[in-house]
Every structure is written in C-alpha cells, then in structure tokens.
Amino acid sequence: MMKMPLTSVKSGVMEEYANGVYGLTIQIVNVYFIFNRDSREVVLIDAGMPKSASFILDEAERQFGDFKLKAIVLTHGHFDHVGALRELLDTSSVPVFAHPKELPYLTNKSDYPPAKPQIKDGLVAKLSPLFPRHSIDISANVKPLPEDGSVPFLNGWKWLETPGHTPGHISLFRQSDRTLIAGDAVTTVEQESLFEVVIQKQELNGPPAYFTMDFMEAADSIRKLAELQPASLLTGHGVPMTGANFSQELFDLSNRLPVS
Numbered sequence: 068m069m070k071m072p073l074t075s076v077k078s079g080v081m082e083e084y085a086n087g088v089y090g091l092t093i094q095i096v097n098v099y100f101i102f103n104r105d106s107r108e109v110v111l112i113d114a115g116m117p118k119s120a121s122f123i124l125d126e127a128e129r130q131f132g133d134f135k136l137k138a139i140v141l142t143h144g145h146f147d148h149v150g151a152l153r154e155l156l157d158t159s160s161v162p163v164f165a166h167p168k169e170l171p172y173l174t175n176k177s178d179y180p181p182a183k184p185q186i187k188d189g190l191v192a193k194l195s196p197l198f199p200r201h202s203i204d205i206s207a208n209v210k211p212l213p214e215d216g217s218v219p220f221l222n223g224w225k226w227l228e229t230p231g232h233t234p235g236h237i238s239l240f241r242q243s244d245r246t247l248i249a250g251d252a253v254t255t256v257e258q259e260s261l262f263e264v265v266i267q268k269q270e271l272n273g274p275p276a277y278f279t280m281d282f283m284e285a286a287d288s289i290r291k292l293a294e295l296q297p298a299s300l301l302t303g304h305g306v307p308m309t310g311a312n313f314s315q316e317l318f319d320l321s322n323r324l325p326v327s
C-alpha cells in the first residue's frame with residue numbers, strides 16, 4: 068500500500084494573512100498567532116496537534132524574535148485544536164479562554180460524542196474513530212471568554228458564538244479589516260478526503276462533517292459569519308483565503324450543508 072503522510076504541503080510555513088495575524092500549519096490543522104509589534108506580545112489561537120508545542124514555540128521565535136505569550140484562545144476543544152496545550156502551559160502558564168459551553172470538554176467533565184464515519188468515506192473519515200475525543204483537563208488555566216464579546220489582550224477583536232460543529236465553538240472577528248478566524252465553523256478544504264488534505268486544494272466547505280454535532284446550528288453559524296462580510300477567512304483546516312468579500316460564498320455554503 069502506498070504510504071501517504073497525514074500532512075499538508077504547507078506544514079511548517081508561517082505566513083502573515085492579515086496585519087499581525089500569522090498562520091502556521093501543523094500537519095492537518097492551523098494555529099494563528101496574533102502579534103502585537105509594540106509590546107511583542109502574542110495571543111495564540113488554538114493549540115494544534117499533540118507533541119507540537121516546541122514546533123509552535125520555535126516557529127514563533129523564528130518569526131517574531133523575542134516574544135511573550137500572553138494567552139491562548141480556543142475556537143473549540145477538539146484534539147487537533149488543543150493537542151499541544153498541556154505542554155505549552157507547562158512552558159508558560161498563561162490563561163486559556165474558551166466559550167463557557169466548551170468548558171466541560173476542557174475540564175475533564177464530558178467527552179465529545181463519537182465521530183460519524185458513515186458521513187463520508189474518505190480515508191480521514193475512516194481513520195477518525197481512532198482520533199481521540201476524550202476531554203483534557205486544563206482547569207487551572209481555562210477561563211470563560213468575557214460576556215461582552217471582547218477578547219482579552221486583543222483590542223479591536225470580538226468573539227462570537229458559532230455553534231454546531233461543537234456546542235461552544237467560537238469565531239474571532241476584527242472589524243477594522245474584516246479578518247475572520249473561523250476555527251472549524253468552515254473549512255477551505257474538503258476535510259473528509261485525505262487527498263485534498265494533502266494537496267490542500269482551496270475550496271470553501273462546511274465544518275469537518277464526521278465530528279460536527281449539529282448541522283442545523285452549523286448552517287446558522289455560517290450565515291452569521293456571512294453577515295460579517297469577511298475579507299479574510301482564516302480557518303482551522305485548509306489554506307486561508309484572503310482578499311475578497313466571502314459573504315456570498317458563505318451564504319451559498321450555508322444553503323448546501325447536509326442536514327442531519
């Protein structure tokens with residue numbers, strides 16, 4: 068059998084997709100760094116795959132030089148978004164912010180439901196039952212995001228509820244240049260197909276289907292994102308899309324999500 072790596076061609080290349088917003092691909096998932104040039108402070112959005120903490124920190128140092136990690140904000144608690152979290156917190160014990168409804172999955176109180184491998188028959192979907200869905204426990208560091216929609220340490224950014232993929236999934240939006248960090252609310256690659264994960268074909272798609280808990284909610288969340296008229300669409304999976312108004316594409320996508 069041909070051996071295919073579960074990685075993307077862009078793994079390890081850090082790029083600035085919007086002013087001060089840098090993306091880094093770790094195997095199959097993206098993390099984002101929001102860097103403040105004046106204070107040299109970094110807020111990390113999501114925490115990548117297991118065992119990638121030193122990779123994340125080394126790449127950040129290579130890009131920013133001296134920097135101070137101030138906080139981590141989670142779009143949600145799936146294993147590919149919290150994989151390096153424990154190790155990162157061992158290095159610097161910073162606050163981790165998440166939606167209150169996501170906290171049970173981050174404090175060892177609930178596990179996510181099993182994946183739905185029946186949804187698509189791509190190889191990643193077939194492998195997905197093997198992906199860990201067990202809760203981690205970062206009780207000592209995790210805090211609920213502020214109720215007023217502000218994001219700690221990130222002036223000009225707002226967080227918004229975009230449930231469906233998970234109950235407490237959030238997205239982050241900066242109005243000044245309409246930068247959207249969408250987590251797994253949408254993807255820019257057909258996540259169920261390993262081939263497209265490897266070549267990272269750029270195409271707007273719904274949330275990774277086999278882990279999405281509620282498609283009706285997910286479609287509503289995509290409509291909410293469409294209303295923001297984002298000019299950059301920085302997703303948890305796939306190559307970020309920039310330099311357009313993605314509103315219509317998002318509305319179209321919300322209308323063709325499978326309803327289950």
Ligand SMILES: [Zn+2]
Pocket residue numbers: 143145232251275278
């Ligand atoms: Zn996810």
Ligand SMILES: [Zn+2]
Pocket residue numbers: 096145147148251275303304
């Ligand atoms: Zn994901």
